[in-house]
Amino acid sequence: MPQPKNAMEIFQLLDKSNCLECGEKTCLAFSGAVFKGKRQLKECPKLDPEIIERFSGGPEDQNAVEQNRDAYLEKLKNEIANLDLSKAAKRIGARFSDDKLTIKVLGKNFSVDAKGNFSTDIHINPWVAVPFLNYVFYGKGVPVSGNWVSFRELKHGKEQYPLFQKRCEEPLKRVADIYTDLFDDMVHILSGKEVEKQFESDISVVLYPLPKVPVMVCYWLPEDGLESSLNIFFDQTADENLDIGSVFTLGVGLTQMFEKIAQRHGFPQSVIS
Ligand code: SF4
Numbered sequence: 001m002p003q004p005k006n007a008m009e010i011f012q013l014l015d016k017s018n019c020l021e022c023g024e025k026t027c028l029a030f031s032g033a034v035f036k037g038k039r040q041l042k043e044c045p046k047l048d049p050e051i052i053e054r055f056s057g058g059p060e061d062q063n064a065v066e067q068n069r070d071a072y073l074e075k076l077k078n079e080i081a082n083l084d085l086s087k088a089a090k091r092i093g094a095r096f097s098d099d100k101l102t103i104k105v106l107g108k109n110f111s112v113d114a115k116g117n118f119s120t121d122i123h124i125n126p127w128v129a130v131p132f133l134n135y136v137f138y139g140k141g142v143p144v145s146g147n148w149v150s151f152r153e154l155k156h157g158k159e160q161y162p163l164f165q166k167r168c169e170e171p172l173k174r175v176a177d178i179y180t181d182l183f184d185d186m187v188h189i190l191s192g193k194e195v196e197k198q199f200e201s202d203i204s205v206v207l208y209p210l211p212k213v214p215v216m217v218c219y220w221l222p223e224d225g226l227e228s229s230l231n232i233f234f235d236q237t238a239d240e241n242l243d244i245g246s247v248f249t250l251g252v253g254l255t256q257m258f259e260k261i262a263q264r265h266g267f268p269q270s271v272i273s
Contacts, residue, residue, distance in 0.1 A: 004055065007035040012159040013055065015046050015245045021072070045072030046245045050167050050252060051160070069126055076133040077116030083137065085114055092139040092241070093211065101136060103211050107191020112136065127253025128209070131246035135210050142240040148198060148216055148233035151247070155239040160248055164232075168251040171259060173230035176219050179262040186217065189261075198233070209250045212241045 004010045011031035022044050024030040033039035042052045045068055089096035094103045100119070102111040110120040110132060118124050151168075152161035176182050183205050186192040192207040201218035208214050216233040238247055 004035065007031040010034050010041070010055075013041070013047065013051055014044060015243050016156055017046065017243055019046065021045050021075075042068055045069065045075075046243065048245055048248050048252065051163060054163065069130070073126055073130055073133070076130065076137070077112075079137070080112060080116040080133070081114055085112075085136075088136050092135065092141045094136075103132075103135075104191075104208065105132060106207065106209055125253070127249050127256070131210065131213075131242060131250050134246045135213070135242050138243065139210075139212065139241040142212065142237040144212055144214060144235045145237050147236045149236045150231065150233060151251070153236070154234060154244060154247065156244040157239070157247075160244065164248060164251060167248075168255045169230055169232055172217065172232070172255045173219075173228060175255075175258050175262045175267075176230055177228055178267055179258075179265060181265070182258060182262070183217075183219070185258070185261060199231075207254070209254065210242065213238050213247070213250070215250065215254070 004013075007028075008031070011028055014027040014031065016027050018026045022030050022039070024033060024039070027044075030039060030044060034041055041047060041055055049066065049069060085099070085101045086096045088094070089101045092103070094101050096102075100111040100113045102109050104110070105120065105122060105128060108121045110118070110122065110128075112118055112133070118129065122128070150161070151157045151164045157164070183194070183203050186205045186207055187194055190207055192205045195204050195206050195216070198204040198216065198218055200220075202221045204216060204218045206214050206216045212235075214235055218231050218233065220229045222228045232251060234247065242250075
């Protein structure tokens with residue numbers, strides 16, 4: 001397990017929002033406390049479990065990490081009562097009716113009411129619910145620009161990009177290499193859109209996990225002795241509508257969903273991972 005050499009290395013892992021959720025005044029103060037052993041990385045609820053696991057613990061920490069994430073989700077749901085949902089809907093361009101704020105998540109309606117209750121046709125799991133609520137709380141409603149950038153080009157994305165590659169781009173490429181229906185599933189099951197081929201790829205599909213945070217998956221087939229490759233792109237405004245931790249979580253969640261779909265079609269875990 002890699003050990004951070006100083007507090008700055010820990011700071012680079014955080015989303016730097018100074019949100020106070022951990023009880024420290026700043027992310028920098030939290031980094032110093034972790035480095036001195038007074039706090040643990042898992043006490044920052046905005047950190048993705050993958051990052052926590054990589055830097056601070058083995059399987060025995062996983063339950064604590066999941067409990068922490070579930071507690072953070074509950075906290076966000078409770079805080080909805082303090083948010084003016086009708087104003088939030090205007091800010092992010094959502095619909096507000098029957099006291100519910102509604103947006104499309106992967107093509108399906110996803111609503112929350114003032115008590116934090118969700119209603120939707122899709123399966124609710126933390127990888128969707130936490131980014132959804134962060135989008136409602138903090139999204140600036142900046143219109144999509146149409147300029148695609150890599151995760152590492154988003155604000156604070158550079159430090160987490162090696163892990164994003166490992167947890168999202170590499171496993172999704174392995175699925176695309178063997179499961180030929182992957183991109184059809186993206187279009188038909190998740191209401192994605194095949195778009196004009198970008199960056200000279202062989203296929204480009206855009207998904208909408210959140211309306212103003214589109215995700216483009218580009219795949220290059222193997223050619224002339226070169227391996228296939230796959231990259232995930234975001235609109236350059238993504239970091240204004242969603243914190244980087246939630247962008248990471250969406251990427252990991254989508255990847256894990258496609259790994260499960262491939263397994264259901266008979267491709268064993270050992271082939272995918
Ligand atoms: S909870 Fe995490 S993101 Fe928020 S202030 Fe603490 S360290 Fe920073």
